[in-house]
Amino acid sequence: MDMLDRTIPTPQELIARAEALVPFLREQAASNKAARRITAETIARVKDAGLFRVIQPSRYGGYEMSPEVFGEIITTLGRGDASMGFVFGVVAVHSFHMAFYDDQAAQDVWGEDSSVLVGSPYAPNGKAVKVDGGYRVSGRWSFSSGCDNCDWNFLGGMIEGDEGPILQRLHAFLIPRADAKIVDTxxxxxxxxxGSKDIVVEDAFVPEYRVQRFPIFDASAHPGTKLNNAPLFRAPFMPLFVRSVSSAALGALEGMIEHFSGYTANRLNVLSERVARDPRVQEALGQARAEVEEMKSTMRRDLARMDEIGREGQLISMDEMTLLMLKSANVPHRAEKAALTLMRAAGANGIRNDHPLAGIYNDILVIGQHASNTPATQAISLGKMMLGVQD
Structure with a gap:
């Protein structure tokens, strides 16, 4: 039975379902790592909990909950397994993106099964040639997170013959897995x-209704919002997207703090002294918790602001959009610094594979390598606006 027929949970119930999965995700983390993908068992549990429906349009079986609920679920899953938290953020935001497409596109994806997942990436690596009724698309895209679990992909590209600034020429082409190949890189x-592998498409036909301009700046310019007209779908897309690819690092740092505390509580150093009494260890742990609290407060406030913008039907200013994106992009790097301090405080045993600390640190480091998590890009843009500097 499709989940269209099931009762919609409250936001608190949905967050509680995510919390209940944390122990399971910790057990599964090693399997996901070894498989270099989210295993079918793991993805099934997250699907069964309804979590991927959090910001999916209600007309297609989604819950249309607020950006704040979305953020809480990302960080909660990230506490259990950074990879699952990251894939959830990336894939769930694509269900949000589907709201901007023509209804026929959504029917293609969810007409028979509203739990189908959509991957990406949006990097403009595709070349499209206009033909009768649509486009012929070819290209190769790296870093398609969760691709093994997705039946469709949003793939970025440009249309042959288009002219003008690059941001005005970018499009997202919605392409089924049947027309693409996964290359394990x-x-x-x-x-x-x-499991962020490569996607290759060779001369696939994409009907015109499955092509939209990207990034999204004005929701009203996209056909899907005539049907999906809830305030959620007027929230600013790009700030929400950057939160979706950065917030798992915050959850991972929370998880690392929990592991570090349990690991350190009764550990003795080479002199048989309790490590927990070392002021440097205490400072590292205290500072890490302060970082989490500050970043989580900022995340909640900023996601609430995105919700407010949607409810008021505003168009976000470029200044505010850039600031929101910068604060999100900072998250993995702040988390990585705190995690490195914990690693050093953990001593030589912290690097062992039978402890999760080093693995979590590496997960946070890699999240920070995502192109959207580059603070300098947003900081420079914001600084230019503040100084009235134009290129």
Missing amino acids: WHVTGLQGS
Whole structure:
């Protein structure tokens, strides 16, 4: 039975379902890492909990909950396994993106099964040629997180013959897995379970209704919002997207703090002294918790602001959009610094594979390598606006 027929949970119930999965995700983390993808068992449990429906349009079986609920679920899953938290953020935001497409596109994806997942990436690596009724698309895209678990992909590209600034020429082409090939290139130092492999498409036909301009700045310019007209789908897309790819690092740092506390509580150093009495260890742990609290407060406030913008039907200013994106992009790097301090405080035993600390640190480090998590890009743009500097 499709979940269209099931009762919609409250936001509190949905967050509680995510919390209940944390022990299971910790058990599964090693399997996801070894498989270099989110295993079918893991993805099934997250699907069964209804979590991927959090910001999916209600007309297609989603819950249309607020950006704040979305953020809480990402960080909660990230506490259990950074790879699962990261894949969840990336894939769930694509269900949000589907709201901007023509209804026929959504029917293609969810007409028979509203639990189908959509991957990406949006990097403009595709070349499209206009033909009768649509486009012929070819290209190769790296870093398709969760691709093994997705039946469709949003793939970025440009249309042959288009002119003008690059941001005005970018499009997202919605392409089924049947028209794409996964190439296993994902051999990395962290976040192995995300399975962020390459996607190759060779001369696939994409009907016009499955092509939209990207990024999204004005929701009203996209056909899907005539049907999906809830305030959620007027929230600013790009700030929400950057939160979706950065917030798992915050959850991972929370998880690392929990592991560190349990590991350190009764540990003795080489002199048989309790490590927990070392002021440097105490400071590292205290500072890490302060970082989590500050970043989580900012995340909640900023996601609430995105919700407010949607409810008021505002168009976000470029200044505010850039600031929101910068604060999100900072998260993995702040988390990585705190995690490195914990690693050093853990001593030599912290690097052992039978402890999760080093693995979590590497996961956070890799999340920070995502192109959207580059603070300098947003900081420079914001600084230019504040100084009135134009290129």
